[in-house]
Amino acid sequence: xxxxxxxxxxxxxxxxxxxxxxxxxxxxxxxxxxxxxxxxxxxxxxxxxxxxxxxxxxxxxxxxxxxxxxxxxxxxxxxxxxxxxxxxxxxxxxxxxxxxxxxxxxxxxxxxxxxxxxxxxxxxxxxxxxxxxxxxxxxxxxxxxxxxxxxxxxxxxxxxxxxxxxxxxxxxxxxxxxxxxxxxxxxxxxxxxxxxxxxxxxxxxxxxxxxxxxxxxxxxxxxxxxxxxxxxxxxxxxxxxxxxxxxxxxxxxxxxxxxxxxxxxxxxxxxxxxxxxxxxxxxxxxxxxxxxxxxxxxxxxxxxxxxxxxxxxx
Numbered sequence: 001x002x003x004x005x006x007x008x009x010x011x012x013x014x015x016x017x018x019x020x021x022x023x024x025x026x027x028x029x030x031x032x033x034x035x036x037x038x039x040x041x042x043x044x045x046x047x048x049x050x051x052x053x054x055x056x057x058x059x060x061x062x063x064x065x066x067x068x069x070x071x072x073x074x075x076x077x078x079x080x081x082x083x084x085x086x087x088x089x090x091x092x093x094x095x096x097x098x099x100x101x102x103x104x105x106x107x108x109x110x111x112x113x114x115x116x117x118x119x120x121x122x123x124x125x126x127x128x129x130x131x132x133x134x135x136x137x138x139x140x141x142x143x144x145x146x147x148x149x150x151x152x153x154x155x156x157x158x159x160x161x162x163x164x165x166x167x168x169x170x171x172x173x174x175x176x177x178x179x180x181x182x183x184x185x186x187x188x189x190x191x192x193x194x195x196x197x198x199x200x201x202x203x204x205x206x207x208x209x210x211x212x213x214x215x216x217x218x219x220x221x222x223x224x225x226x227x228x229x230x231x232x233x234x235x236x237x238x239x240x241x242x243x244x245x246x247x248x249x250x251x252x253x254x255x256x257x258x259x260x261x262x263x264x265x266x267x268x269x270x271x272x273x274x275x276x277x278x279x280x281x282x283x284x285x286x287x288x289x290x291x292x293x294x295x296x297x298x299x300x301x302x303x304x305x306x307x308x309x310x311x312x313x314x
Contacts, residue, residue: 003129003161003183005070007269008294009041010034010287011216011280012057016049017096022282024056031060033284035069037291041214043186043278044123045074045134046115047103049095051122058123072130072186073123074166075115075147076139077103094235107139107147116154127159132166132186133176140172148180155183168217168234170202177202177211186278189217189234191268193224193249193260194242196313203273212275215268219279224264227254249311256302262293263302267312270303 015027022030031042042061044053054073061069079101089099106115116131131151136143143165151163165176166186173185185206191198191213198213206213218224222231223238229246232238238246250260268274281287307314 003070005212005214005276006038006040007276008039008265008290009043009214009276009278010039011278012042012044012053013048014280014282014286015056016044016053018048018094018280018282019096020282021096024059026283027056028060029284030281030287031057033287033291034281035061035064037287039287039291040069041072041276041278042069043072043214043216045077045132046079046119046122047074047077047093047134049097050091050099050101050103051079051118052095052097054119054122058125062124066125070129070161071123071125072132073116073119073128074132074134075112075119075151076105076107076134076136076143078106078111078115079118080104105139107133107136107142109146109150112147112150129160130162130164130184131160132164132184134166135168136165137167137169137172140175144176144180148176148182152181162212164211166216170198170200174202174205177205177209182211184212184214184275186214186216188215189220191215191271191274192218192220193264193267193312194220194233194246199271199313203271207271207273211273213271213273214276214278215274216278218264218268218277219261225261227259227261229260245311248309249306252305252309252311253302256299256305258296258298258302259293262296263298265290265294266298 082102091099162183164182164184168188221235223233306312
């Protein structure tokens with residue numbers, strides 16, 4: 001991928017009201033803080049808040065020099081009006097937004113083009129830099145036979161700079177790398193302090209093929225987000241063995257003057273295939289905290305001890 005991205009990027013799912021609603025002002029302040037902190041990759045998707053994330057991100061970035069940042073969005077879920085006449089409710093996909101739209105899986109050529117056109121309208125932009133095929137776990141055939149060729153054509157025409165796939169698993173991403181010409185993959189939750197399954201095949205393959213990796217979900221949804229591990233792992237209650245492992249890692253980190261979230265943010269970039277780490281945030285305060293953590297050096301001795309204790313690969 002010839003497109004240059006910053007080592008750390010801003011994940012815009014939280015400003016789509018993921019789990020908790022935030023105001024337009026809070027969302028804009030979070031984006032401003034990320035830009036001011038040097039984050040130059042901004043990642044969103046129609047899925048995030050039924051388009052709310054895209055609208056808020058586009059508004060917050062308006063007026064910024066367009067060549068000063070890279071923006072990625074995703075295809076695979078079309079947003080269509082919800083049936084009328086039913087009771088008003090909230091979205092059931094984890095976003096605190098009105099359920100006035102619904103998501104329809106569509107990895108067809110026409111669906112991909114329509115999705116991108118609608119994303120551009122929400123973003124208020126003429127183009128995005130990166131388009132990712134989003135969560136095609138159960139749609140391999142259509143994603144590889146229609147979605148990828150449609151995006152590759154747009155790349156060849158210069159409409160987008162890079163195309164790729166974003167998933168929460170590494171196996172199908174590796175298949176995309178082997179069988180298509182994707183420029184990048186976004187790997188969520190599978191190249192972290194607690195889950196290194198992406199290192200088994202995907203990351204070496206990407207390094208060999210020159211495919212860039214963007215690591216996301218590096219806190220595994222919350223367990224690694226605080227120095228005293230707690231909360232969820234992959235959006236479910238953390239199993240006791242993983243909680244114990246996280247606490248062991250935190251203890252080793254502390255002996256080196258490093259916090260667990262600081263190590264979680266630094267770990268993915270140790271692999272040469274990883275170009276950037278995308279971190280979600282819902283407020284300027286969260287962005288400032290993450291930026292401060294990324295600015296602190298992590299000693300090599302920490303990684304060596306974690307490997308010796310069999311807590312990360314050697």
